[in-house]
Amino acid sequence: MKNKWLLIVLGAFLLSCSSAKIIPFSSVKTPKSPDYSKNESWAVLPGQYPEALSELAKPSTTKEVDVFFIYPTLFSDKKDPAWNADIYRPDIREEVIALSVTNQASAFADAGNLYVPFYRQAHYKVFDNKLRPIAGDTWTIAYEDVKAAFEYYLKNYNDGKGIIIAGHSQGSMHGSKLVKDFFDGTDLQSQLVAAYLPGAGIEPLYFSSLKPLETPEAIGGYVSWNTYKSGKLPKSYKSYYKGRVTSNPITWNGLETTTFENHKGLLYYDKEIYPESITIELIDGMIWASLPKVPKRFFMSFIKNYHAFDINLFWKDVSENAVLRRDQWLARNASRYSN
DSSP states (O other): OHHHHHHGGGHHHHHHHOOSOOOOGGGSOOOOOOOTTSGGGEEEBTTBOOHHHHHHSOOOSOOSEEEEEEOOOOOOOTTOOOSBOOTTOHHHHHHIIIIIIHHTGGGGTTTSEEEEEOOOOBOGGGGOTTTGGGOTTHHHHHHHHHHHHHHHHIIIIITTOEEEEEEOTHHHHHHHHHHHHHTTTSGGGGGEEEEEOTTSOOOTTSSSSOOBOOSTTOOSEEEOOOEEETTOOOTTIIIIITTSOOOOTTTOSSOSBOOGGGOOOEEOTTSOEESSOOOEEEETTEEEEOOOOOTTHHHHTTOOBOGGGTTGGGHHHHHHHHHHHHHHHHHHTGGGGOO
């Protein structure tokens, strides 16, 4: 299972090389929708934390801030004809826990009560431009699940607490729309601690009132970044990355370069934290990261695209920053809890 996290990086290549027949969305049965009134539709709820998550963080059910986390694309089997994941399939549920919850959502567990809904994520093939004409409502189904989960959360769990929205890749894409629909210029904006939206190319004018957070303690806005190996650029750089919002996930300010000493720690596949392991350089729309100083780093030397590791590389940095922003929000909203 730990090796699959690396294999996700190769998903686009595997799909392009596949000889499997791609069936149009209209010819495939849509999986049963989640029922968010039932615990089985949530990968994580306060008091319902997987063991692997508890090993990395100290989850609490008494925090006055919540974290709503949306996982990335894990549904990538090139032989699977489905366009949306069936959340009731054991293998899909296990991947969400073993890969995204353990490696990514865990970074936010110290900052607030963690909520991670299962949703009918879109299959990786939805990102293939050649297949989009037959993708039908694939993306809409995925987002509508996320939206329904958030609406249920607001009505039944939130009770006026501060909210951190977090995700990665497909999760950040759905997360950015969620933030736009529910927080951007609305009354709920006052409850937004921060939105962590890595792995999604967010244009500077996407939100009407929300702004990128440019200091470590700033609240009420969002951060986003996309990571690639130093000196390398993807073929889609100009069309997708250039000009997009790029935050510094180590110093959380305007610095364009960092030192090893700045880096608080990455989470590796052995579940160990390795501090002072990377340096980064911010370029237009992207982060260049050095080859991490970790065991068996030889194998990582062959990887150019660090997209799958957008959170892992900065796990401790993200974790501590989320706690800092939480504390800032609580201090600013102390009157909410004075009685």
